[in-house]
Amino acid sequence: MSTQLPEVLAAESIAEWGDEFDVVVAGFGIAGGCAAVEAAARGARVLVLERAAVAGGTTALAGGHFYLGGGTAVQKATGQADSADEMYRYLMAVSRDPEPEKIRAYCDGSVEHFDWLEGLGFEFERSYFPEKAVIQPGTEGLMYTGNEKVWPYRDQAVPAPRGHKVPVPGETQGAAMVIELLVKRAAALGVEIRYETGVTNLVTDPDGAVVGVAWRKPGETGAVRAKSVVLAAGGFVMNAEMVAANVPWLSEKPFVLGTTYDDGMGIRLGVSAGADTRNMDQAFVTAPVYPPSRLLTGIVVNRNGERFVAEDSYHSRTSAFVLEQPGAAAYLIVDSEHMERPAFPLAPFIDGWETVEEMAEGLGIPYAALKSTLDSYNEHAARGEDPDFHKGAEWLEPQDRGPWGAFDLTLGKALYAGFTLGGLRTSADGEVLRDNGSPIPGLYAAGATAATLAQDGKGYASGTQLGAGSFFGRRAGANAAGRAS
Helix, strand or coil: CCCCCCCEEEHHHCCCCEEEEEEEEECCCHHHHHHHHHHHHCCEEEEECCCCCCCCCCHHCCCCEECCCCCCCHHHHCCCCCCCHHHHHHHHHHCCCCCHHHHHHHHHHHHHHHHHHHCCCCCCCCEEEECCCCCCCCCCECCCCCCCCCHHHHHHHCCCCCEEECCCCCCCCCCHHHHHHHHHHHHCCCCCEECCCCEEEEEEEECCCCEEEEEEEECCEEEEEEEEEEEECCCCCCCCCHHHCCCCCCCCEEECCCCCCCHHHHHHHHCCCCCCCCCCCCCCCCCCCCCCCHHCCCEECCCCCCEECCCCCCCHHHHHHCCHHHHHHCEEEECCCCCCCCCCCCCCEEEEECCCCHHHHHHHHCHHHHHHHHHHHHHHCCCCCCCCCCCCHHCCCCCCCCCEEEEEEEEEEEEECEEEECCCCEEECCEECCCCCCCCEEECCCCHEEEECCCHHHHHHCCCCHHHHHHHHHHHHHHHHHHHH
């Protein structure tokens, strides 16, 4: 693997076109599958080229959260009020460098997209999981999966749960069910899928418009003419050279989440044709300390004994702040009254101590600083206050009943997992854009090949990748089909 860009082929250099389609889609994960289905539903003749032997990509590994809101059927059935405007305010607030047009389109179209997903042949359970967890333990259809209730965002937008989960228990690759339904829908619409066949080059005309692709499969190569091409070939977390060049810290210790084909090929294809990129230096990385959620009543401190984040934050927000601390080191401290041991601890338990002084010595933290931090937190928590980080009142409980225990959130000690968030710059319609903002004619992108709405780990919410990937995959497919008509 490398950072090298594929050669762009001139249309006049293609000696023989093997086929001609209205729309060619590179990849059949959630974004590519939705693009293919939407394009075909609009009358386009569609070909999907998938490098793997089966459909799914990284989507097939996902638990099945879709970040959707604005008043979905599940939100209404469970009494969770929401609107497109509040969803928009929230996503704008948590975005590091927001793209208002894309966020507005996503929020305004969220309910329709929810209905479209259910139209594939499944139903999100009309139930709400009220606890704080990484993913619902059962088949509950809705929970909070971001920082909606965390300060300052709870003051900037009315909180609402938007993590809609496919009805598969726990973390059992629930999104694979959606892929199966997309494959069936694609077949019913006449989409042709060629497996073990990858796009190797884009083909352009003299004006720079994309008019086809070159492909390769074991023992064979060829070219397909197309009126539009949609790149949905995953991210680049499995390309060590691209990661080292763009997000070097991600290659140091975290366990990366992806498949063999998350090698950045889709991104490099786009750049070869003149595309701009966004957020290539950003990644989602996390080592959740919950469940059990009771642990969030404790305090998270760095090696100087200082708090630095509201402990009730979504797990990747906490983790992103941990990585900014000296030595990327941090500890979750909990007293005996609130101590529970996780069933599957990603942040290992270090030890327990009878006194704060012994704990400070055991953790290598200055005693005076740790005692001051703990005393201040306990004093304010007893009054239901947190003037430093404004942790939600439901998580404010003094940690003053010794002995105390600590969990290690330090990078290299806790089991961090991550994936890349950067990709091609795209419009709200899925068009791939140049650095001057103009679209490359005939080229679209979605999913992890395009820069995600959640631009860093602090603003990420579970379900953003599947939600936005499927939503903008559909928009890319629809506009690709429209160009072909």
